Amino acid sequence: MQLERQDYGEAILITVNEPRIDAAVAIQFKDRLRELAGDSPARVVLDLKKVEFLDSSGLGAVVAAMKYLGSDRKLELAGLTKTVEKVFRLTRMDTVFKIHNNTGEALAGLAHVA
Amino acid sequence: MSHEGPVPQSDGLTRLSIDATSDAVRTALAEACGIWASQAADPDLCAAAEQVLAEVLNNVVEHAQAGKSDGTVLLDTAVRGGKVHCAVLDDGVELPDLQLPPGHRAVIGDDLHSLPEGGFGWFMIRAMTHSLSYDRANGWNHLEFSIIHNKSA
Numbered sequence: 582m583q584l585e586r587q588d589y590g591e592a593i594l595i596t597v598n599e600p601r602i603d604a605a606v607a608i609q610f611k612d613r614l615r616e617l618a619g620d621s622p623a624r625v626v627l628d629l630k631k632v633e634f635l636d637s638s639g640l641g642a643v644v645a646a647m648k649y650l651g652s653d654r655k656l657e658l659a660g661l662t663k664t665v666e667k668v669f670r671l672t673r674m675d676t677v678f679k680i681h682n683n684t685g686e687a688l689a690g691l692a693h694v695a
Numbered sequence: 696m697s698h699e700g701p702v703p704q705s706d707g708l709t710r711l712s713i714d715a716t717s718d719a720v721r722t723a724l725a726e727a728c729g730i731w732a733s734q735a736a737d738p739d740l741c742a743a744a745e746q747v748l749a750e751v752l753n754n755v756v757e758h759a760q761a762g763k764s765d766g767t768v769l770l771d772t773a774v775r776g777g778k779v780h781c782a783v784l785d786d787g788v789e790l791p792d793l794q795l796p797p798g799h800r801a802v803i804g805d806d807l808h809s810l811p812e813g814g815f816g817w818f819m820i821r822a823m824t825h826s827l828s829y830d831r832a833n834g835w836n837h838l839e840f841s842i843i844h845n846k847s848a
Contacts, residue, residue: 603721605721663742664742668746
């Protein structure tokens with residue numbers, strides 16, 4: 582499960598470098614995200630622009646990640662492809678997450694911390 | 696059961712034999728998408744059909760075939776009249792009460808910790824299929840469905 586973290590001060594960006602979040606990898610996705618976001622600041626932006634396919638197991642894993650962060654931190658989504666956006670819309674999970682068109686929008690005004 | 700790849704059937708359907716694992720489901724979905732594209736289904740229809748078939752096959756692997764090591768899962772599929780047709784057969788446990796689950800949309804409350812992490816599958820199947828039927832005969836589940844363009848697009 583290829584996830585990459587970059588720090589932006591009050592936010593971190595986690596890029597999913599996988600074409601699919603499905604039943605075959607949902608548990609690895611959940612575990613890896615917890616590892617990367619364990620010490621995160623208040624905002625965690627998940628970049629999904631490379632994800633072409635998300636099934637209900639993958640959706641459940643994204644929701645689980647949101648719950649893991651607790652009420653003081655937020656999981657936000659960016660770069661949803663057409664098929665992934667449809668899954669969020671159909672299940673109304675698009676009402677639960679803050680969804681940005683892209684990471685530029687999500688991280689506007691923040692500088693990358695090396 | 697070993698994976699054999701697509702086998703054309705006499706009635707114009709193509710049959711895939713699928714092992715009851717989530718990795719085999721991935722492979723089968725890629726093969727099914729190839730079949731639909733070769734039968735002139737457009738990319739949006741293929742994407743919708745892949746979504747539904749993924750939910751159906753995951754259910755079979757995780758429920759009907761759970762704990763079986765030698766189960767058989769078959770997919771017969773074709774594009775006809777602008778619809779993707781699929782029949783999924785498996786020799787696992789029957790659906791509860793021999794009925795399709797109602798597939799209500801998961802309820803989203805205000806409380807973070809009560810957010811649903813599952814129960815989306817049957818809702819998505821029902822919302823995205825044009826027709827859907829289930830039959831149990833001689834120890835086999837037979838789930839048949841079709842997908843048309845733009846259903847709940």
